[in-house]
Amino acid sequence: MGIEERKLREREEKRDLILKTAMQLFIEKGINNVSIRGIAEKIEYSPATIYLYFKDKGEILHELHTQGFEKLFSLQRTLDYIKDPLEKLNQMGRLYIKFALENPDHYDLMFIAKGVAEKIFEKQEWDVGNRSFQYLRDNIKDCIEQGYIVDADIDSATFAAWSLVHGMAALIIRGRCVMLPGEFVDHVVQGGLKFFINSMTIKKQQLK
Amino acid sequence: MGIEERKLREREEKRDLILKTAMQLFIEKGINNVSIRGIAEKIEYSPATIYLYFKDKGEILHELHTQGFEKLFSLQRTLDYIKDPLEKLNQMGRLYIKFALENPDHYDLMFIAKGVAEKIFEKQEWDVGNRSFQYLRDNIKDCIEQGYIVDADIDSATFAAWSLVHGMAALIIRGRCVMLPGEFVDHVVQGGLKFFINSMTIKKQQLK
DNA sequence: TATAGAAAATAAACAAGGTTTAGTAATTAA
DNA sequence: TTAATTACTAAACCTTGTTTATTTTCTATA
Numbered sequence: 001m002g003i004e005e006r007k008l009r010e011r012e013e014k015r016d017l018i019l020k021t022a023m024q025l026f027i028e029k030g031i032n033n034v035s036i037r038g039i040a041e042k043i044e045y046s047p048a049t050i051y052l053y054f055k056d057k058g059e060i061l062h063e064l065h066t067q068g069f070e071k072l073f074s075l076q077r078t079l080d081y082i083k084d085p086l087e088k089l090n091q092m093g094r095l096y097i098k099f100a101l102e103n104p105d106h107y108d109l110m111f112i113a114k115g116v117a118e119k120i121f122e123k124q125e126w127d128v129g130n131r132s133f134q135y136l137r138d139n140i141k142d143c144i145e146q147g148y149i150v151d152a153d154i155d156s157a158t159f160a161a162w163s164l165v166h167g168m169a170a171l172i173i174r175g176r177c178v179m180l181p182g183e184f185v186d187h188v189v190q191g192g193l194k195f196f197i198n199s200m201t202i203k204k205q206q207l208k
Numbered sequence: 209m210g211i212e213e214r215k216l217r218e219r220e221e222k223r224d225l226i227l228k229t230a231m232q233l234f235i236e237k238g239i240n241n242v243s244i245r246g247i248a249e250k251i252e253y254s255p256a257t258i259y260l261y262f263k264d265k266g267e268i269l270h271e272l273h274t275q276g277f278e279k280l281f282s283l284q285r286t287l288d289y290i291k292d293p294l295e296k297l298n299q300m301g302r303l304y305i306k307f308a309l310e311n312p313d314h315y316d317l318m319f320i321a322k323g324v325a326e327k328i329f330e331k332q333e334w335d336v337g338n339r340s341f342q343y344l345r346d347n348i349k350d351c352i353e354q355g356y357i358v359d360a361d362i363d364s365a366t367f368a369a370w371s372l373v374h375g376m377a378a379l380i381i382r383g384r385c386v387m388l389p390g391e392f393v394d395h396v397v398q399g400g401l402k403f404f405i406n407s408m409t410i411k412k413q414q415l416k
Numbered sequence: 417t418a419t420a421g422a423a424a425a426t427a428a429a430c431a432a433g434g435t436t437t438a439g440t441a442a443t444t445a446a
Numbered sequence: 447t448t449a450a451t452t453a454c455t456a457a458a459c460c461t462t463g464t465t466t467a468t469t470t471t472c473t474a475t476a
Binding site for chain 2 (some may be wrong): 032111112113114115117118120121126129130151152153155156157158159160162163164165166167168170171174175176178179184187188189190191192193194195196198199200
């Protein structure tokens with residue numbers, strides 16, 4: 001009997017529609033200006049219907065947050081081919097910042113927004129995030145093993161690298177650089193990244 | 209006639225009371241769980257009264273944000289005595305993180321929260337923030353001039369340093385490190401900071 | 417095909433919050 | 447004492463997230 005399957009599929013499709021619509025509205029109007037009612041209106045259903053597909057608003061945010069991590073990880077995997085761990089680190093940094101600034105709403109949900117972290121903890125679901133973290137960590141490990149980085153344990157160096165790019169992204173996304181002209185921000189982001197990585201590169205060259 | 213002065217003073221005192229109460233509630237219950245009504249109840253006035261002293265909720269947040277910057281800057285000034293710019297950079301980093309983690313609500317308002325940045329832009333008030341940024345920038349400048357940092361323009365290096373510590377603080381404050389044990393977080397924060405600064409130190413020693 | 421039961425959707429309401437309005441109480445200057 | 451100013455508040459408006467009770471739609475079965 002295909003009816004049950006069709007129903008299941010329709011249910012899945014409606015769930016996706018809600019998520020897609022929510023994300024679209026987030027991008028259009030900013031996460032803060034999107035309500036359950038707004039989403040419901042857009043898909044032409046009553047607000048209560050949303051609650052047949054999601055426990056609460058937080059679950060919608062959490063789902064989109066997870067989608068964001070999928071996207072980020074699949075982007076990271078496009079760097080698999082890079083052999084030199086230092087060059088890879090460099091590209092990862094650029095890619096991370098690019099992802100964050102091109103998908104500020106996704107990034108916000110993933111790494112900044114409140115009400116999402118609680119869900120993550122509640123559900124004990126940090127695998128999607130960990131995957132990306134590990135990808136970076138593995139590369140840092142390679143950097144250390146190949147002598148690009150010295151005097152640091154893997155986790156501290158990884159956390160520092162992550163913090164650097166997150167800090168840049170978060171400051172920009174949350175409007176803490178609005179006083180600066182856009183081109184200048186671009187410049188210090190790229191320059192800051194280079195500076196951070198160079199602090200290791202040169203060392204290797206010197207150490208060699 | 210002292211009546212007018214008294215009234216002015218009383219007005220100021222009430223404003224301060226509202227701010228103090230708001231901050232107290234933020235710390236107690238989390239910024240998200242504090243309402244104008246809640247503040248009003250705590251000080252035993254009607255909610256409408258709040259609006260005689262502040263244009264809207266955002267203005268309260270903005271005021272507390274400014275107070276936070278005052279506090280941070282006065283902390284930075286306690287490092288005035290340090291001569292060596294590298295040691296000073298190190299201490300500034302530790303102090304920054306310490307401030308952020310000991311005053312997460314203030315820090316949140318200053319550097320993360322939404323609805324505050326808009327006010328900053330609206331009021332064109334980034335002097336308080338700039339002061340602290342300049343303090344860091346001046347020190348980075350000294351670092352460059354004394355050869356601790358090479359191959360970087362001042363602004364890029366300053367932005368990188370700021371981003372690093374902000375990134376650490378923001379990730380922790382917004383619960384993106386909850387999956388890690390607390391001592392481990394402490395360890396990578398301190399280790400990450402050292403790692404970042406060492407990336408320059410060693411170079412200087414090598415360059416000397 | 418008619419109908420009981422399940423599934424899907426909704427209308428209406430609740431509670432909480434930010435904010436405004438219109439009016440009351442308190443204070444001050446004349 | 448009174449008119450005017452100032453300080454305050456009750457009550458309402460509007461927007462949210464969420465729940466409950468009810469209605470509509472669908473599906474399997476007699």
